[in-house]
Amino acid sequence: MAVREKVFDVIVSCFKRHGAEVIDTPVFELKETLTGKYGEDSKLIYDLKDQGGELLSLRYDLTVPFARYLAMNKLTNIKRYHIAKVYRRDNPAMTRGRYREFYQCDFDIAGQFDPMIPDAECLKIMCEILSSLQIGDFLVKVNDRRILDGMFAICGVPDSKFRTICSSVDKLDKVSWEEVKNEMVGEKGLAPEVADRIGDYVQQHGGVSLVEQLLQDPELSQNKQALEGLGDLKLLFEYLTLFGIADKISFDLSLARGLDYYTGVIYEAVLLQTPVRAGEETLGVGSVAAGGRYDGLVGMFDPKGRKVPCVGLSIGVERIFSIVEQRLEALEEKVRTTETQVLVASAQKKLLEERLKLVSELWDAGIKAELLYRKNPKLLNQLQYCEEAGIPLVAIIGEQELKDGVIKLRSVASREEVDVRREDLVEEIKRRTSRPLCMC
Amino acid sequence: MAERAALEELVRLQGERVRALKQQKASAEQIEEEVAKLLKLKAQLGPDEGKQKFVLKTPKGTRDYSPRQMAVREKVFDVIVSCFKRHGAEVIDTPVFELKETLTGKYGEDSKLIYDLKDQGGELLSLRYDLTVPFARYLAMNKLTNIKRYHIAKVYRRDNPAMTRGRYREFYQCDFDIAGQFDPMIPDAECLKIMCEILSSLQIGDFLVKVNDRRILDGMFAICGVPDSKFRTICSSVDKLDKVSWEEVKNEMVGEKGLAPEVADRIGDYVQQHGGVSLVEQLLQDPELSQNKQALEGLGDLKLLFEYLTLFGIADKISFDLSLARGLDYYTGVIYEAVLLQTPVRAGEETLGVGSVAAGGRYDGLVGMFDPKGRKVPCVGLSIGVERIFSIVEQRLEALEEKVRTTETQVLASHWWPSSVSRSSRMGSSSSAQWPAGKRWTSEEKTLWKKSKGEQAGPFACAELSRLSGESGTGTM
Numbered sequence: 001m002a003v004r005e006k007v008f009d010v011i012v013s014c015f016k017r018h019g020a021e022v023i024d025t026p027v028f029e030l031k032e033t034l035t036g037k038y039g040e041d042s043k044l045i046y047d048l049k050d051q052g053g054e055l056l057s058l059r060y061d062l063t064v065p066f067a068r069y070l071a072m073n074k075l076t077n078i079k080r081y082h083i084a085k086v087y088r089r090d091n092p093a094m095t096r097g098r099y100r101e102f103y104q105c106d107f108d109i110a111g112q113f114d115p116m117i118p119d120a121e122c123l124k125i126m127c128e129i130l131s132s133l134q135i136g137d138f139l140v141k142v143n144d145r146r147i148l149d150g151m152f153a154i155c156g157v158p159d160s161k162f163r164t165i166c167s168s169v170d171k172l173d174k175v176s177w178e179e180v181k182n183e184m185v186g187e188k189g190l191a192p193e194v195a196d197r198i199g200d201y202v203q204q205h206g207g208v209s210l211v212e213q214l215l216q217d218p219e220l221s222q223n224k225q226a227l228e229g230l231g232d233l234k235l236l237f238e239y240l241t242l243f244g245i246a247d248k249i250s251f252d253l254s255l256a257r258g259l260d261y262y263t264g265v266i267y268e269a270v271l272l273q274t275p276v277r278a279g280e281e282t283l284g285v286g287s288v289a290a291g292g293r294y295d296g297l298v299g300m301f302d303p304k305g306r307k308v309p310c311v312g313l314s315i316g317v318e319r320i321f322s323i324v325e326q327r328l329e330a331l332e333e334k335v336r337t338t339e340t341q342v343l344v345a346s347a348q349k350k351l352l353e354e355r356l357k358l359v360s361e362l363w364d365a366g367i368k369a370e371l372l373y374r375k376n377p378k379l380l381n382q383l384q385y386c387e388e389a390g391i392p393l394v395a396i397i398g399e400q401e402l403k404d405g406v407i408k409l410r411s412v413a414s415r416e417e418v419d420v421r422r423e424d425l426v427e428e429i430k431r432r433t434s435r436p437l438c439m440c
Numbered sequence: 441m442a443e444r445a446a447l448e449e450l451v452r453l454q455g456e457r458v459r460a461l462k463q464q465k466a467s468a469e470q471i472e473e474e475v476a477k478l479l480k481l482k483a484q485l486g487p488d489e490g491k492q493k494f495v496l497k498t499p500k501g502t503r504d505y506s507p508r509q510m511a512v513r514e515k516v517f518d519v520i521v522s523c524f525k526r527h528g529a530e531v532i533d534t535p536v537f538e539l540k541e542t543l544t545g546k547y548g549e550d551s552k553l554i555y556d557l558k559d560q561g562g563e564l565l566s567l568r569y570d571l572t573v574p575f576a577r578y579l580a581m582n583k584l585t586n587i588k589r590y591h592i593a594k595v596y597r598r599d600n601p602a603m604t605r606g607r608y609r610e611f612y613q614c615d616f617d618i619a620g621q622f623d624p625m626i627p628d629a630e631c632l633k634i635m636c637e638i639l640s641s642l643q644i645g646d647f648l649v650k651v652n653d654r655r656i657l658d659g660m661f662a663i664c665g666v667p668d669s670k671f672r673t674i675c676s677s678v679d680k681l682d683k684v685s686w687e688e689v690k691n692e693m694v695g696e697k698g699l700a701p702e703v704a705d706r707i708g709d710y711v712q713q714h715g716g717v718s719l720v721e722q723l724l725q726d727p728e729l730s731q732n733k734q735a736l737e738g739l740g741d742l743k744l745l746f747e748y749l750t751l752f753g754i755a756d757k758i759s760f761d762l763s764l765a766r767g768l769d770y771y772t773g774v775i776y777e778a779v780l781l782q783t784p785v786r787a788g789e790e791t792l793g794v795g796s797v798a799a800g801g802r803y804d805g806l807v808g809m810f811d812p813k814g815r816k817v818p819c820v821g822l823s824i825g826v827e828r829i830f831s832i833v834e835q836r837l838e839a840l841e842e843k844v845r846t847t848e849t850q851v852l853a854s855h856w857w858p859s860s861v862s863r864s865s866r867m868g869s870s871s872s873a874q875w876p877a878g879k880r881w882t883s884e885e886k887t888l889w890k891k892s893k894g895e896q897a898g899p900f901a902c903a904e905l906s907r908l909s910g911e912s913g914t915g916t917m
Binding site for chain 1: 506594
């Protein structure tokens with residue numbers, strides 16, 4: 001949980017830095033709300049039992065609830081983030097280690113704006129978060145649904161096979177081109193020449209120069225959709241350069257993300273070294289964040305079909321939790337699970353009353369303090385408790401000290417003790433705990 | 441198909457006719473007539489096949505939190521969490537659902553309010569009803585003998601809205617619990633201290649914490665002559681004393697629950713009493729109550745509790761109230777409930793009782809129900825009724841006409857103009873949306889402002905810049 005809090009802090013402060021509001025939605029939606037939005041994945045939705053009321057299902061992601069929220073409140077623009085758990089009845093036999101309940105951190109910008117500016121901001125946010133988390137080098141692949149579709153068209157893929165060929169191409173980050181080609185030709189019935197033509201394109205990746213190159217491509221430039229996509233990507237790269245992140249972005253023609261509702265730019269961030277670990281949400285090998293533009297989803301909820309264009313991103317935090325945990329373990333950094341600053345202890349018996357009075361005083365002054373729930377605890381046990389919990393200070397009440405009007409303040413790390421006047425204790429503790437200590 | 445298309449066209453035309461009439465403010469009869477025609481045409485179309493249904497609602501008893509409500513929520517949670525942390529609590533989280541068996545048999549009559557998941561071929565699951573049973577399961581599963589933890593999460597109850605109007609089916613609970621075998625009443629006192637700190641910090645008005653003890657209640661019923669089998673049901677009658685008069689409660693006990701009137705009267709003599717530690721002393725001298733072993737234990741512990749509460753500086757907020765008889769079966773010792781002293785119940789909030797905003801108690805037997813060897817782990821804890829507090833805080837903010845900041849943007853800037861463009865022309869240009877600085881804007885305000893300036897769908901006018909230096913995306917862990 002401590003790891004989780006730290007990761008969320010980084011993510012939330014980035015979202016806030018970009019001016020996002022936050023919303024929350026119920027854990028379940030009307031079953032009808034989720035129906036027809038997830039394609040094949042619909043079988044992974046958790047339904048609630050029919051207990052005589054409305055038919056309900058647990059949310060599968062945060063995007064469809066977002067679209068429902070926009071349509072319901074008739075909002076035409078909003079910039080929001082939403083961090084919450086989602087539920088998928090993944091079959092563990094097939095996808096070992098995949099959680100059925102896991103967090104998603106979504107950020108989305110809804111509204112009709114000038115092209116690519118919000119899209120660029122989403123990528124900027126992704127880069128800021130991944131840098132701040134210090135989980136290693138990363139790369140953000142971008143592509144565009146229209147370029148993909150245009151490319152399939154000019155290569156000769158029949159319309160009906162677009163989506164299925166798309167999901168084959170999507171595997172190129174995990175398997176070789178030969179395997180992908182075999183699947184397309186052998187299993188999905190694609191003509192070999194068509195597959196070869198696709199291969200010529202999808203194995204390419206690069207910067208804005210690749211965009212320029214493809215804009216000159218004799219066939220691709222004939223396709224209206226592809227041209228639109230390429231044009232937008234060119235503009236996007238200009239903005240990304242101004243945002244200082246163009247060096248982290250790769251235009252990758254093999255990026256073909258799963259969800260049907262993307263209509264424009266799509267992107268996926270991958271870590272450059274760490275292999276996939278068991279128990280994490282897999283977005284792809286080393287993938288930690290993803291997103292894209294989806295202009296048609298809200299319109300599915302509006303009775304008049306009014307469209308609200310959206311672009312957004314989702315951070316794959318479960319994966320990040322594991323990485324951060326391992327990193328902390330490797331550094332042998334002790335992660336504290338409490339924030340207690342001082343333990344109120346007694347050196348002799350029959351001092352419970354004094355401890356209760358003092359700890360209450362500290363709490364009332366806003367200091368984080370604890371005491372052992374024993375009438376007559378041994379000093380050694382109290383000190384040990386501090387070591388285990390990482391509590392930095394001990395305020396020791398002793399009979400003699402009481403007579404002298406002082407409290408012994410002990411630093412757990414250095415074992416140094418100093419007598420502090422009772423009336424000065426709060427000040428002294430605040431002074432010591434406000435110094436920036438190493439994260440413990 | 442063509443017929444249908446023609447029909448659809450007729451529906452569309454008729455719809456436009458109706459709209460036009462309404463715009464022209466034609467007579468009501470005329471509009472009604474045309475609407476009737478429209479409905480007839482639509483009926484001919486038959487049910488919408490394959491047409492997307494537009495379900496624009498959240499499930500019954502649940503709600504979205506708008507940015508404004510989230511801002512209120514965040515502030516309230518900040519106060520609560522910092523108090524829990526100040527007292528050295530760790531935090532845990534558990535899944536939103538548990539195995540159905542885990543929840544079975546823990547909630548008595550309330551079990552019918554549990555949401556079950558559909559049997560889809562795997563384990564039978566139910567949504568959690570509270571955070572206490574999951575906590576007990578967590579302790580037993582991890583063989584923990586002591587922990588001080590807080591847990592803030594939503595819980596789910598299929599309350600029947602007809603009976604308890606305004607009650608949410610999905611709502612937050614903020615629980616704090618201390619598990620472990622310790623010297624008596626110290627952790628119990630700390631729970632009450634925490635409750636008082638939180639309610640004071642939230643500034644939602646004056647409050648009072650009622651305390652009682654399960655053993656005192658049971659002892660009291662015994663010496664009054666209540667048959668053992670009627671203990672729990674008489675208990676829930678007594679619990680209503682905070683809402684209804686003694687006469688009504690007596691009638692229910694005698695008339696509906698078959699209690700002898702003299703027994704009811706004897707109960708009445710006790711339960712209408714409340715006071716400070718002096719009442720505890722008084723009852724310790726009570727000739728009959730002091731004969732009852734259970735009651736003596738309870739009274740002894742309450743006496744000790746009051747000593748600690750005095751040292752904690754909160755004794756003046758505590759009232760020993762013999763009518764407090766909280767619902768849940770699993771309490772075994774001290775029980776407490778915090779009530780606000782003025783604000784009436786408002787619709788839409790979780791009702792713990794009239795004006796009740798927090799409650800808790802000691803429950804020593806629950807973890808043992810999960811342990812294969814029945815090993816007991818004594819627990820004491822509290823739960824803050826935040827939904828109620830959200831409403832109160834929201835209203836308070838509105839009253840003060842304080843605008844809740846829903847974003848934390850500090851600087852808004854229009855898009856960059858080349859320096860060759862004079863300042864005045866920049867300011868005067870209709871295509872530059874120079875938001876007045878130094879104020880944070882909600883999205884609604886921005887939309888209104890844009891409209892007022894005659895803005896069309898222009899440049900992405902609110903290009904919000906990051907805070908300058910020191911925070912440009914390089915916050916480290």
